[in-house]
Amino acid sequence: MKATLEMINGMVNDGIISGYAIGGAVGATFYLEPLATADVDIFVMLSTAPESSLISLAPIYDYLRTRGCQVEGERVVVGDWPVQFLPAHSALEQEALAQAVETEVEGVRTRVLSAEHLVAIALKTGRAKDYARIVQFFDQDAVDAHKLNRILRRHELADKWEKFARKYREG
Amino acid sequence: MDKDKERRKRLASLPFSEKLKILAKLRDRDRAIAASGLRKKKVRQAVG
Numbered sequence: 001m002k003a004t005l006e007m008i009n010g011m012v013n014d015g016i017i018s019g020y021a022i023g024g025a026v027g028a029t030f031y032l033e034p035l036a037t038a039d040v041d042i043f044v045m046l047s048t049a050p051e052s053s054l055i056s057l058a059p060i061y062d063y064l065r066t067r068g069c070q071v072e073g074e075r076v077v078v079g080d081w082p083v084q085f086l087p088a089h090s091a092l093e094q095e096a097l098a099q100a101v102e103t104e105v106e107g108v109r110t111r112v113l114s115a116e117h118l119v120a121i122a123l124k125t126g127r128a129k130d131y132a133r134i135v136q137f138f139d140q141d142a143v144d145a146h147k148l149n150r151i152l153r154r155h156e157l158a159d160k161w162e163k164f165a166r167k168y169r170e171g
Numbered sequence: 172m173d174k175d176k177e178r179r180k181r182l183a184s185l186p187f188s189e190k191l192k193i194l195a196k197l198r199d200r201d202r203a204i205a206a207s208g209l210r211k212k213k214v215r216q217a218v219g
Binding site: 001026029030031032033034035036037038080081103104105106112139140142 | 176179180182183187188190191193194195197198201
């Protein structure tokens with residue numbers, strides 16, 4: 001993971017992306033026990049021109065390809081990890097990136113989405129594995145419920161949360 | 172059940188770098204199983 005993060009930090013330094021944070025199962029592992037996953041989800045803020053309305057991952061792929069990384073479908077193998085780069089499209093994802101937590105992995109600085117934003121994004125994504133992860137966050141008391149509620153209200157996810165809670169947390 | 176919760180709590184309290192090393196081992200084990208074809212056989216047996 002060290003080599004992976006060093007390469008991604010290089011993309012920030014070289015202006016390919018303006019910021020990033022780890023999400024998905026690897027991000028959740030920051031707060032929980034290790035959660036098996038085949039790849040790393042990286043939420044990115046792209047360094048596109050303000051007048052451009054098109055969001056493209058091509059600069060990321062080009063940058064990594066020229067540094068010997070293999071593209072495998074939607075993923076790029078960076079170091080020894082397949083990485084999926086996810087542009088922060090929505091207001092929720094942009095807020096999540098802005099409020100990500102600073103940490104270090106083997107001496108390399110990196111950022112991880114907050115537990116509450118990981119839960120909110122999992123709720124919004126809404127696959128079975130996302131819901132299972134939300135339950136894990138609560139089982140391990142890894143979420144600030146007040147902070148989560150504010151995020152859910154801000155991003156119009158309160159109704160979805162109520163449905164989720166009725167089905168998975170109170171049942 | 173309490174024992175399992177305790178184990179998960181202990182794993183969760185490990186430094187992030189340590190947890191990522193465990194993730195890499197889990198991933199490698201998964202890749203080895205996939206490469207061996209064991210998973211497909213198991214699914215075929217279950218279906219067939």
